[in-house]
Amino acid sequence: MAVSYLKRETSPQQTIFNKEDWSSAYCNVEKELDHAQLKLVKGSIPEQISGTFYRNGPGRLERGGRWVHHPFDGDGMIAAFKFDNGKINLTNRFVRTKEWTEEEKSQKFLYRGVFGTQKEGGVLANAFDVRLKNIANTHVIKLGDDLLALWEASSPYSLNPNTLETKGLSNLKGVLKKGEAFSAHPRFDPGHHQSQRMVTFGVSTGPKSTIRLMEFSTEGENIGSLLSDRKDSFNGFAFLHDFAITPNWAIFLQNAISFNPLPFLLGQKGAAQCLASKSDGTPKFLLIPRDSGKFAGQPPKSVDAPKGFVFHHLNAWEDNEKINIESIFYDDFPSIGPEDNFREIDFDLLPEGILKRSEINPIENTFTCSTISNQCCEFAMVNPHFEGLKARFSWMATAEEKEGNGPLQAIKKIDLSNNKEISWSAAPRGFVSEPIFIPSQESKSEEDNGWVVALVWNSIRSGTDLIILDSKDLTEKAILEVPISIPHGLHGSWVEN
Ligand code: CO
Numbered sequence: 001m002a003v004s005y006l007k008r009e010t011s012p013q014q015t016i017f018n019k020e021d022w023s024s025a026y027c028n029v030e031k032e033l034d035h036a037q038l039k040l041v042k043g044s045i046p047e048q049i050s051g052t053f054y055r056n057g058p059g060r061l062e063r064g065g066r067w068v069h070h071p072f073d074g075d076g077m078i079a080a081f082k083f084d085n086g087k088i089n090l091t092n093r094f095v096r097t098k099e100w101t102e103e104e105k106s107q108k109f110l111y112r113g114v115f116g117t118q119k120e121g122g123v124l125a126n127a128f129d130v131r132l133k134n135i136a137n138t139h140v141i142k143l144g145d146d147l148l149a150l151w152e153a154s155s156p157y158s159l160n161p162n163t164l165e166t167k168g169l170s171n172l173k174g175v176l177k178k179g180e181a182f183s184a185h186p187r188f189d190p191g192h193h194q195s196q197r198m199v200t201f202g203v204s205t206g207p208k209s210t211i212r213l214m215e216f217s218t219e220g221e222n223i224g225s226l227l228s229d230r231k232d233s234f235n236g237f238a239f240l241h242d243f244a245i246t247p248n249w250a251i252f253l254q255n256a257i258s259f260n261p262l263p264f265l266l267g268q269k270g271a272a273q274c275l276a277s278k279s280d281g282t283p284k285f286l287l288i289p290r291d292s293g294k295f296a297g298q299p300p301k302s303v304d305a306p307k308g309f310v311f312h313h314l315n316a317w318e319d320n321e322k323i324n325i326e327s328i329f330y331d332d333f334p335s336i337g338p339e340d341n342f343r344e345i346d347f348d349l350l351p352e353g354i355l356k357r358s359e360i361n362p363i364e365n366t367f368t369c370s371t372i373s374n375q376c377c378e379f380a381m382v383n384p385h386f387e388g389l390k391a392r393f394s395w396m397a398t399a400e401e402k403e404g405n406g407p408l409q410a411i412k413k414i415d416l417s418n419n420k421e422i423s424w425s426a427a428p429r430g431f432v433s434e435p436i437f438i439p440s441q442e443s444k445s446e447e448d449n450g451w452v453v454a455l456v457w458n459s460i461r462s463g464t465d466l467i468i469l470d471s472k473d474l475t476e477k478a479i480l481e482v483p484i485s486i487p488h489g490l491h492g493s494w495v496e497n
Pocket of ligand 1: 184185241242311312491
């Protein structure tokens, strides 16, 4: 059992979480701060860490007494934690999307959310209103002079990386058409083809789906410019939240899922509530040759994939002609139905995320799949210098218990060469968000040399803590109190100074 930093005072033996503690994180972010110092409550901040931890997630969950139906419908709020000489300060801003600005003015939800949030006035007021609200809440990355707040169904919003002031919707120097979909999960190629680059995609879906695969320069004079661009169409509906890269391939997993838009059109459900797993469908790996790789220009390959539903992949690498990919599998698409309250969900009724490795043989059109760990997990990453290579170490958020579903309360490091693992735990009263690996100077040669940073919801004081762990052994380096309360969030990134 891992040591926890938030022990329950009344019953030290108890490790099981309390659902009110977990749901107490769902609150509106009330303040926007500029360079506010964080209060150190334990340890010291390693002075070698110099850069900014950017993090995105829903920050507005209630308006005028009405709650969003699902936290994923909450407006994007960017937090920038700047590490500077052993101190950390926070600047945070809501992304000034067109819709956020309008709703802020009227203090009402004026738009439907993809995950089921409805406007006032019942079904009639919602029927046939198919406008999508770009809530810019899923991920935040820096590309050149732009900080991009990402939301996969539309184009990114650009912000000033220092002040977090919203500049507006970005078409990435004319690359994107108006409102074009742009994934919230870019991958960063650390230099498999001389220079570093960002590889990402956009999907337009329907009975036939098209993936646009794009590579952008992330260094030198042409930073932010498009290096390659290809489009491939596939049969069937595709819900593609994430993908993985190797030097030669972009790898997608097309889940066996169907989309019935009728309840959405009729105002009964959000668009994402109309997704359902197809028990008779066959999921597919879609392998698209990268233009920078040795199969450039060749057609994509489609290979059968394991059953289950995947949002996130960990990493992928090539082993001669075979491709390995590690992914977090759910038994089914987890959805919060129109009658459910997301703050009262029964974790036992929802499928848990299980980390598995698939070995794909594109020549023989076969795959094998093995489980890496049975512990419920999410938000896994490798050292970014090893993206697309056979990485040995991974860090991720996990439930406290070794089996079954539960909220994310611990941070785990797995040695992928032997599946040995160690954990740091915030249970029973702390709840972790996505852990981010911060590479040290030595981390190019010594893969697990660095730190892990994450936000933790500290339900004892109803506030957010920022924790810094040693990435080798997960010992606590520092715990700091964040001056605002931040709900359970989505993705973030580390930008070195
Ligand atoms: Co994601």
